[in-house]
Amino acid sequence: MEKFVFYGGKGGVGKTTVSSAYALTCARAGLRTLLVSTDPAHSTSDVFDQSFDDDPRRVEGDENLWVMEIDPEEEVDDHMQEIRRRMSDQVSAGIVNEIDRQIELAHRTPGAHEAALFDRFIEVMRDSDEYDRVVFDTSPTGGTLRLLSLPEFLGDWIDRLVQKRTKSIDLFEKAAIGEREARRKLESDPIVQHLKRRKEKFEFARETLRNDAAFFLVMNPDELSIRETDRAVESLREYGLEVDGLVVNGVTPDPDEDDRGRGGRYLRERVATERERIDHIREAFDQPVVAVIESRVEEVKGDLLADVAAELDVEVEREPPRA
Amino acid sequence: MTLADRIGAFREVVEEWLHGFYHGMVEHPAFELIEKEAEDTDDAFMFGCFADAFGIPSPVSYYTVELLPYLADDFEAWERRMWDRGSLLERKGEQYHVH
Numbered sequence: 001m002e003k004f005v006f007y008g009g010k011g012g013v014g015k016t017t018v019s020s021a022y023a024l025t026c027a028r029a030g031l032r033t034l035l036v037s038t039d040p041a042h043s044t045s046d047v048f049d050q051s052f053d054d055d056p057r058r059v060e061g062d063e064n065l066w067v068m069e070i071d072p073e074e075e076v077d078d079h080m081q082e083i084r085r086r087m088s089d090q091v092s093a094g095i096v097n098e099i100d101r102q103i104e105l106a107h108r109t110p111g112a113h114e115a116a117l118f119d120r121f122i123e124v125m126r127d128s129d130e131y132d133r134v135v136f137d138t139s140p141t142g143g144t145l146r147l148l149s150l151p152e153f154l155g156d157w158i159d160r161l162v163q164k165r166t167k168s169i170d171l172f173e174k175a176a177i178g179e180r181e182a183r184r185k186l187e188s189d190p191i192v193q194h195l196k197r198r199k200e201k202f203e204f205a206r207e208t209l210r211n212d213a214a215f216f217l218v219m220n221p222d223e224l225s226i227r228e229t230d231r232a233v234e235s236l237r238e239y240g241l242e243v244d245g246l247v248v249n250g251v252t253p254d255p256d257e258d259d260r261g262r263g264g265r266y267l268r269e270r271v272a273t274e275r276e277r278i279d280h281i282r283e284a285f286d287q288p289v290v291a292v293i294e295s296r297v298e299e300v301k302g303d304l305l306a307d308v309a310a311e312l313d314v315e316v317e318r319e320p321p322r323a
Numbered sequence: 324m325t326l327a328d329r330i331g332a333f334r335e336v337v338e339e340w341l342h343g344f345y346h347g348m349v350e351h352p353a354f355e356l357i358e359k360e361a362e363d364t365d366d367a368f369m370f371g372c373f374a375d376a377f378g379i380p381s382p383v384s385y386y387t388v389e390l391l392p393y394l395a396d397d398f399e400a401w402e403r404r405m406w407d408r409g410s411l412l413e414r415k416g417e418q419y420h421v422h
Contacts, residue, residue, distance in 0.1 A: 083388060091395040098399045099391055105375055106388035115385040157371075157383050164368040171361030175354040190393045198386060 001314070002214040004125060006136045006148075007247075009218035010228050014249040016043045018218050018293070019137035021309040027065035028309075031132040036124055037069045038117055038138055044069060047301050066131070068124075075116035080107045118150050122205050148215075149239040151206035158199045165192055214244045216290065216314065219281075221251055221274040226281060233287065245290035245314065248278055253294045290314050369394075369401045376402055 007019040016039060023035040034056055037044040044067050045051050048059050054074070056066040083103055087096050106112070121136070128134050169184045169192075186192065217232055219225040233243050252274055255267040282289055291312045296304060372387035372394075374380075381387075391398060 079385075083391060086392040087395065090392045095395045095399055099395055102373060102376055102398070102402075103388055103391065106373075106384040109375055109380060109382070109384055111380075111382040112385045115382075154383060154386070161368060161371050161383075161387070164364055164371060168361045168364035168368060171357050171364060175358040175361060191390055194390055194393070198389075 001133075002212050003128070003132070004134050004136065004208065004213040005314075006138055006213060006215045007218055008138045008215065008232065010225060013218045013220050013225060014293075015039075015218045016047060016137050017305070017308060018216075018247050018249055018291070018312070019135050020044060020047045021305050022312055022314055023065060023067075023133075023135040024062065024305055025309040025312060025314075026133045026135070027059075027062050028306075031064060032130065033065050033133045033135065034124075034128065034131045035065065035067045035135045035137065036121075037067065038072065038136070039069075040071060040073065042069045042071075044137065047305060049301060070117065070120050072113040072117050075120055076107050076112050079116055079119075080104075114150065118205070119201075122201055125208050126204070148209060148236065148241055151202040151209065152239055155199060155202045155206065158195050158202070162192055162195050162199075165189070165195070209241060213241075215241060216245050216247055217243055217287075218247045218249050221248055221277045221281070223277075226277065226284075230285075233285065243287050245288050246281065246285060247291045247293065247312070248281060248289055249291075249293045250295040251278070251292055365397070366401060366405075369398065370405075373398070373402075377405065 005022065007015050007022070009015050016037065019037075020035060023033050026033040035044065037052075042052070048067065050057075050060055050067075052067045052069045054068060054070060056068045059065040059067055080103060084096070084100075087099070087103075124134065166186060169186045169189055172184045173186070215236065217229050219229045229246065236243055252267060252270045254271055255264040259267075278289070278292060291314065293308055293311050296308075370377075371383075372381075372390060373384055375384045
């Protein structure tokens with residue numbers, strides 16, 4: 001199994017439960033495991049009955065398991081503050097005020113959350129030497145997919161920006177005929193340097209996602225979830241990422257044999273329909289179904305989590321990194 | 324003053340004149356034109372970075388806004404230029420003005 005494992009899927013399908021269960025399995029198998037939650041609702045705190053924050057914190061009672069909760073909103077704000085601080089260090093207050101609108105705007109665009117999360121993911125992946133396994137419980141929006149497609153997309157964009165900037169600098173240098181000092185010089189241009197550093201980060205992310213990450217999609221046995229998952233598999237493939245397996249969660253449990261009441265009939269019918277759908281999932285998708293998890297009446301936490309973990313047929317051992 | 328001196332002085336004058344002539348005919352309009360093109364390319368660069376300043380959603384502006392501390396003065400001038408259609412047309416038209 002790869003070092004970085006992502007669990008994605010629509011909101012409400014139980015990603016947090018599945019990724020927590022998987023992280024727990026890894027930890028109990030002796031791997032130093034970090035679970036990274038990006039769900040703004042932060043249900044990992046509920047699952048483990050303990051509060052977490054932006055720094056990895058060890059789960060009480062499980063010495064190999066750490067959890068961190070990333071708040072995209074907070075990341076975006078930090079980024080904005082940082083830029084404002086650097087602005088006031090470098091340019092006059094008048095200009096800062098003029099430009100403040102743009103800074104606000106850039107941090108209110110729909111993609112800002114994803115971009116902030118993405119930056120944080122890169123940081124986590126880069127500083128993950130002390131862990132054997134890092135499990136990402138990714139946010140329940142379509143943003144997850146976009147997030148993973150960012151390196152590809154942004155790499156090209158930055159290339160183009162660097163090209164444009166290089167060209168204008170080159171022209172400025174050419175315009176400086178004879179004694180005239182060029183208005184800009186390539187080797188000392190902070191913009192090109194900054195863009196290149198960005199690009200390196202994206203390249204690191206792309207390589208890591210391609211070579212050292214596994215992706216699992218969590219779904220429920222209903223039509224909508226199946227279609228959604230189908231689309232997600234396709235989009236990921238477009239971005240050059242293969243889904244490694246599917247987890248069907250929230251499957252209705254069988255009623256007792258002798259239950260002939262209304263509840264029993266309802267459940268029996270439901271189980272039959274879901275069974276058909278699960279068969280369909282097994283046939284229609286190229287990816288293996290690695291787990292079929294029954295829904296529980298109680299919230300999944302504590303001992304129940306270990307039960308769920310037992311139902312997960314996802315490898316724990318780490319393969320040697322692919323060449 | 325010897326003949327050689329006189330010839331030397333004359334050559335100096337001619338060289339200065341020639342250089343001035345060349346500068347006026349070729350160098351000056353050339354560097355102005357090249358510099359203008361450089362500025363245009365810069366405008367395009369700015370637009371690529373901050374298209375959202377004009378209501379075009381840009382997925383990269385979150386990252387490019389990091390460049391603002393270095394670009395602050397340019398940005399302010401660029402935004403003013405772009406919002407002001409009159410000055411933009413004038414600015415672009417100027418480029419084709421024959422020197």
